[in-house]
Amino acid sequence: MTELDLTILRTQVEGPVLTPGDPGYAVETATYNLLTPMAPAVVVGAATLNDVQCAVHFAAEHGLAVAVRGGGHLQPRTGAGQLALTLDRMTSVEIDPVAETVRVTGSPRWTEVIDAAVPHGLAPVSGSTGTTGVVGYLLGGGMSPILGRSYGYGSDHITEIEIVTADGVHRTCSPTTEPDLFEMLRGSKGNAGVVVAMTFSLIPLVGPVTAGGVWFAGERAAEVLPVWRDWAQTLPESATTSVAIQRLPALSDIPYPIRGAFVVHVRFSSIGDPDDAAKWIMPIRELGAPLMDTVGDLPYAESWTIHADPQEPLPYLDRSMGLGALSDDTITALLGQVGPGTGCDLVSVELRVLGGALDRPPAAPDVVPTRGLPYQLFAFGVGGRELFEHNTRQLDGMIDAVRPWDYGPKMVNFVSPEEGLTPAHLAAIYGPHLYERVVALKERFDPHNMFRINHNLVAG
Numbered sequence: 001m002t003e004l005d006l007t008i009l010r011t012q013v014e015g016p017v018l019t020p021g022d023p024g025y026a027v028e029t030a031t032y033n034l035l036t037p038m039a040p041a042v043v044v045g046a047a048t049l050n051d052v053q054c055a056v057h058f059a060a061e062h063g064l065a066v067a068v069r070g071g072g073h074l075q076p077r078t079g080a081g082q083l084a085l086t087l088d089r090m091t092s093v094e095i096d097p098v099a100e101t102v103r104v105t106g107s108p109r110w111t112e113v114i115d116a117a118v119p120h121g122l123a124p125v126s127g128s129t130g131t132t133g134v135v136g137y138l139l140g141g142g143m144s145p146i147l148g149r150s151y152g153y154g155s156d157h158i159t160e161i162e163i164v165t166a167d168g169v170h171r172t173c174s175p176t177t178e179p180d181l182f183e184m185l186r187g188s189k190g191n192a193g194v195v196v197a198m199t200f201s202l203i204p205l206v207g208p209v210t211a212g213g214v215w216f217a218g219e220r221a222a223e224v225l226p227v228w229r230d231w232a233q234t235l236p237e238s239a240t241t242s243v244a245i246q247r248l249p250a251l252s253d254i255p256y257p258i259r260g261a262f263v264v265h266v267r268f269s270s271i272g273d274p275d276d277a278a279k280w281i282m283p284i285r286e287l288g289a290p291l292m293d294t295v296g297d298l299p300y301a302e303s304w305t306i307h308a309d310p311q312e313p314l315p316y317l318d319r320s321m322g323l324g325a326l327s328d329d330t331i332t333a334l335l336g337q338v339g340p341g342t343g344c345d346l347v348s349v350e351l352r353v354l355g356g357a358l359d360r361p362p363a364a365p366d367v368v369p370t371r372g373l374p375y376q377l378f379a380f381g382v383g384g385r386e387l388f389e390h391n392t393r394q395l396d397g398m399i400d401a402v403r404p405w406d407y408g409p410k411m412v413n414f415v416s417p418e419e420g421l422t423p424a425h426l427a428a429i430y431g432p433h434l435y436e437r438v439v440a441l442k443e444r445f446d447p448h449n450m451f452r453i454n455h456n457l458v459a460g
């Protein structure tokens with residue numbers, strides 16, 4: 001790739017074509033996780049569909065792998081020698097209140113869709129934080145802490161996807177048009193090409209939900225976790241819960257009872273009758289002496305406050321595992337690594353309860369591997385390169401301790417940049433049959449593996 005090649009590309013596209021050192025390059029390649037910076041040889045800030053197609057043709061001509069940055073939350077395999085695409089300049093969000101659908105183009109974040117949908121009494125099956133990219137989330141299935149157990153994965157609601165594949169062709173796929181491509185896209189992240197638009201249905205949701213958190217002193221983890229586990233099994237599908245053992249930083253946006261504290265954070269949400277929800281949360285309240293209790297009416301637009309994930313980019317290392325069971329022994333093993341008195345300083349160790357509609361098959365085939373998974377474990381430690389080994393040791397120690405309960409498959413949205421880097425590991429995450437299927441689809445739609453800057457779905 002010469003300077004002349006880049007000059008020619010610049011004449012073909014409307015958006016900026018930037019190389020390292022150019023003003024704007026750092027912004028264009030910024031990621032949420034500061035431990036996974038992107039460093040492509042060239043980044044194209046696509047402003048039109050033609051820009052995306054030109055960039056893909058350019059990458060093919062010059063043998064460059066293509067990376068797509070949406071919300072920038074999950075970028076494995078970043079490095080030099082790549083062409084990166086951003087789609088922010090193509091972003092639009094168009095609600096159809098009659099059909100109860102939304103068509104998004106480019107790279108919206110969940111906040112943008114939620115803010116557009118809520119005034120119509122509608123809500124997307126969005127994730128725990130508004131800063132996540134809509135497309136990146138939905139390509140991985142997408143588990144919503146409010147609507148997941150009632151309405152399934154976010155990707156179950158997609159009706160149409162527009163994509164530019166490695167041959168530069170703009171394709172539209174749906175359950176009836178190019179159904180194999182539609183199948184592959186829902187669960188394989190960015191392995192098939194550059195998604196430029198999506199249409200998906202929204203959920204009618206008038207009025208607030210009942211949601212929030214109850215925080216207890218972290219020293220009570222061995223008391224709270226078994227009660228939480230047993231209680232979670234009694235909840236109807238319209239209610240969702242997770243629990244997190246957290247060593248919270250002393251930041252000014254964290255309220256005082258929990259600022260800088262070691263806590264057990266029980267999260268709860270219900271889209272059912274508020275009076276019922278008030279009864280359902282009682283067993284957790286009866287544990288007594290919470291540090292803080294915010295469960296009450298919550299507008300969907302504030303759904304991100306349930307998990308209260310960090311909003312600003314930060315350096316972090318994470319690990320996840322699908323757990324097939326959460327027995328007393330599992331809890332003991334987990335707390336033996338991350339509980340009180342262990343010296344652990346991971347910021348968050350979270351268990352999400354799945355089930356309900358998340359277990360039901362999709363209307364059209366997909367490659368989401370986690371239907372039937374009862375629990376998802378996700379943990380992260382914050383810190384730069386100097387804490388890399390320290391955090392790796394803590395996270396791997398935790399994973400090793402709960403390995404006897406490893407379900408095999410786990411949510412692809414929670415596979416960290418350091419995981420899923422070999423076909424064998426990815427086959428375990430998808431399960432062997434589904435992996436064989438998704439690899440066959442990958443070979444068909446991206447035969448030269450142009451889209452490999454991701455958890456790359458290739459044969460072993």
Ligand SMILES: Cc1cc2nc3c(=O)[nH]c(=O)nc-3n(C[C@H](O)[C@H](O)[C@H](O)COP(=O)(O)OP(=O)(O)OC[C@H]3O[C@@H](n4cnc5c(N)ncnc54)[C@H](O)[C@@H]3O)c2cc1C
Pocket residue numbers: 032067068069070071072073074075076087106126127128129131132133134135136137139140141142143144145189190191193194195196309310413414453454455
């Ligand atoms: C704080 C936090 C909270 C989270 N909460 C949840 C949650 O509640 N539920 C859940 O399911 N997940 C959750 N996630 C995981 C998140 O959904 C995934 O990391 C998701 O992939 C992020 O998408 P992104 O666009 O923000 O990230 P990016 O890093 O931009 O993209 C992630 C992947 O998707 C691909 N991609 C993105 N856009 C496109 C596109 N237009 N075309 C082709 N490929 C594309 C990229 O190539 C990359 O491989 C959370 C993550 C974080 C950091």
